[in-house]
Amino acid sequence: MHAYRIQGLAPDLFAPLFALDDAALRAHGMRRVTADSPTGYPCRVSLDEAAPGERLLLLTFEHHACDGPYRASGPIFVREGATRAPTLHNRLPTILATRHLSLRAYDADGGMLHARALEGREAEAAVQELFEDPRVAQIHAHNARYGCFLCRIERA
Secondary structure, eight states: OOOEEEOOOOGGGTGGGGGSOHHHHHHTTOEEEEOOSSSSOBBTTTSSBOOTTOEEEEEEEEEEOOSSTTOEEEEEEEETTOOOOOOEESOOOGGGTTSEEEEEEEOTTSOEEEEEEEEGGGHHHHHHHHTTSTTOOEEEEEETTTOOEEEEEEEO
């Protein structure tokens, strides 16, 4: 088995944004939303679904800040008041299990080596398969339907 780790994003990156009014958020390409179902609002800080009624921000986040052609950003949700999930070791967050995923494997320089589209229940096997290639340093999980970045899976 290939060891890996996953961390939620740091909440201090986003906490000041919740003090902005809706007009200021829109001016920066963000919006405030309220979860209206128990699924569909995966927080990238807590790596958990927001509960109905919870407030979140929907914003663009640069999740792959490499100096090359695969530099990328995409939409993410962040729950108001979210605390950072404990680091997961050799275990995928539950937010991956019920989604159609895109897994993108990158080398240490940020170049894409492999990609897979699959159902979340197949993610663990795919992660292990992608890490069979010793050049793979990290894998990014995305919601394949909506394109949202879900998490970074780093080789341990």
